Amino acid sequence: MNITTLVFILLSLLAVGSAIMMITSKSPVHSVLWLIVVFFAISGHYILMNAQFLAIVNIIVYAGAIMVLFLFVVMLMNLNKETEPVKNYRLQLIGVVSGGCLLLIILSAIMKIDTQQLVEMKVGDAGLIQSLGKNLFTNYVLPFEISSVLFLSAMIGAVVIGKKD
Amino acid sequence: MMLQAIDLALVIEKLILIVIVISASLVIAMYTTFAERKVAAILQDRRGPNRAGPFGLLQPLADGLKLFFKEEIIPNFSSKFLFILGPALAMMTAMMTSAVIPWGDKIEFFGRSVALQITDVNIGVLYVFGVVSLGVYGIMIGSWASNNKFSLLGGLRAASQIISYELAMGISMIALLMVTGTLSLKEMVIQQQQTHWNIINQPLGFLIFLICAFAECNRTPFDLPEAENELIGGYHTEYSSMKLGFYLFAEYINMFISSVIMATLFFGGYDMPFVNEALLSPNIAALVGIAALMGKVICFIFLFMWVRWTIPRFRYDQLMHLGWRILIPLALFNMLATGGVILYFGK
Amino acid sequence: MQALTNKSKQVNRAPMSFIERLYLPSIFKGMLITFSHIFKKKPTINYPEKQRPFSPVFRGLQILNRDEEGRENCTACGLCAVACPAEAITMEAAERQNGEEHLYKEEKYAAKYEINMLRCIFCGLCEEACPKDAIYLSETFTPADYQRKQFIYNKTDLLIPHPKENPDAYEKALGNRPKRESVN
Secondary structure, three states, X not given: OOHHHHHHHHHHHHHHHHHXXXXXXXXXXXXXXXXXXXXXXXXXXXXXXXXXXXXXXXXXXXXXXXXXXXXXXXXXXXXXXXXXXXOOHHHHHHHHHHHHHHHHHHHHHHHHOOOOOOOOOOOOOOOOHHHHHHHHHHOOHHHHHHHHHHHHHHHHHHHHHHHOO | OOOOHHHHHHHHHHHHHHHHHHHHHHHHHHHHHHHHHHHXXXXXXXXXXXXOOHHHOOHHHHHHHHHHHOOOOOOOOOOHHHHHXXXXXXXXXXXXXXXXXXXXXXXXEOOEEEOOOXXXXXXXXXXXXXXXXXXXXHHHHHHHHOOOHHHHHHHHHHHHHHHHHXXXXXXXXXXXXXXXXXXXXXXXXXXXXXXXOHHHHOHHHHHHHHHHHHHXXXXXXXXXXXXXXXXXXXXXXXXXXXXXXXXXXXHHHHHHHHHHHHHHHHOOOOOOOOOOHHHOOHHHHHHHHHHXXXXXXXXXXXHHHHHHOOOOOOOHHHHHHHHHHHHHHHHHHHHHHHHHHHHHHOO | OOOOOOOOOOOOOOOOOHHHHHOHHHHHHHHHHHHHHHHOOOOOOOOOOOOOOOOOOOOOOEEEOEOOOOOEOOOOOOHHHHHOOOOOEEEEEEEOOOOOOOOXXXXXXXXXXXXXXXXXXXXXXXXXXXXXXXXXXXXOOOOOOOOOHHHEEXXXXXXXXXXXXXXXXXXXXXXXXXXXXXXX
């Protein structure tokens, strides 16, 4: 067992554990904070796979911006036991069924995986900014440009909404 | 789990470097609080603190001691763990940025060549950006855990302000990255040493970055999160003792770190102007470099204070107007113009 | 309305020009103004080391005077108490006994003399009223204290030090102003 495996196991435990904590914790603010811990653990995994760019972008975008907005909204809502809506059994049953279906799909996908091919640690440069950029601008240039047009329109939309006095 | 001998030496070397960098930035932040009071006094024709020690130099120690001995108050209805987590996170994120900053060139030491940088990751600039974007959590968690309306308002202001200005900051940084073509801070400094400082290429980008740095550090004229005359104390209203000290201290560390970042990105980092470092012996060159960086940082810190005691605080709608309707379009224009120039002149 | 002085300035409500809307020039101007204050002289005085001189008309804590031989001037005539607008002064008179000539200048003296410093407004009317030049306002302040009763100053607090036994303290308490003129 070398140090990489150890770090991998620790990060995985952290990720899964805090994901469970996120679902089970009563307070929504705590849920959001646990989700942030999950993002950090996943960023750790990216770094293990030598994908520093993806790791840091994951932190900037998800932990740094999106979760701040989540926290923002959750803090503004008056969430406590009195105002929590009571869900009826039918809804809960539907939830269990759909969740179970998702679990089955994931399980079947895991079963199909060829276990001979392991994740490459510390090698490969797919997640480095240089190779990622090259890939995006050569092999995947059309989807990349379309999505960037989408983002640009979203940004301009935000500016337009801001301009409406 | 086998650490080779050479690895162990490297680990020890890095640990020593980390301790030095963190304690140095703490001491500098301490004296920045002193400098803030002194500069404020001088700009207002006063004398400032001059009682503790010669010229009042022990004043920051006295301030810290006072904060330690103050009564610790934790509000009854607050979430205790989060209440403590808030200032701790603020302090931690403030100090984490210093990991990727090149403080100087290599230094020769007992036959070992030690780089004066904790780690030269290939995503240095993005790391700084990521840590800065996490800085808001300390404020938000602390403000929510205080269970106080004014604190919450301060925290919300901080969150929306930092997110808004991060966009303009990021876009102005992209223009800079287009010019330099690297994300590593060390390589940027080396480039600037060989050619010229980036401020010459990116004056507009620097202006946008500077304004955003003021906003990210919650400094006047953008200190709305703690606006004392409308929000009492903003996000740290309920805090007392050293937890309050941590919040206040984190602000000064942020100020120091953002000064270092600006000096590194736009003003050549540890590059001493008009001196050819290659002609000097490595140790002297490293010391000259550190001195040059510190000189630039002191200028920036003075600028931060000078602006604080000159410009009054913005109104909140003015802040958002400046961020979204002026700085972001301006930064986009800057990025476009930079791209056009690079394309036209073929770099 | 006609302006009384030419100091008032009409507010310009015209829409701002482009340069003004940039704000940067005015920010720069403001920064220059604050920067120029670095070189201004600081009016602050480092208090305990350096003290501002008292003005010649300063009125401080009262003192009961003695003559050159150390005899109390006060005859307990009560004029100061009558003159006092704040009614801060009370006294009790007593007759000088044989053998007390070295203590009191006249045949009648104040056995008890109290000034309530919380009431006193330091107007100096007692000094003006006194025919014997027995009371005057010195160049010191009333020190702070924790209890109200400490502010009722009695004779031991108010009497000037003895000129023969303690000449230095006497000179100091007398101050720089010529108080003794009217006695002679």
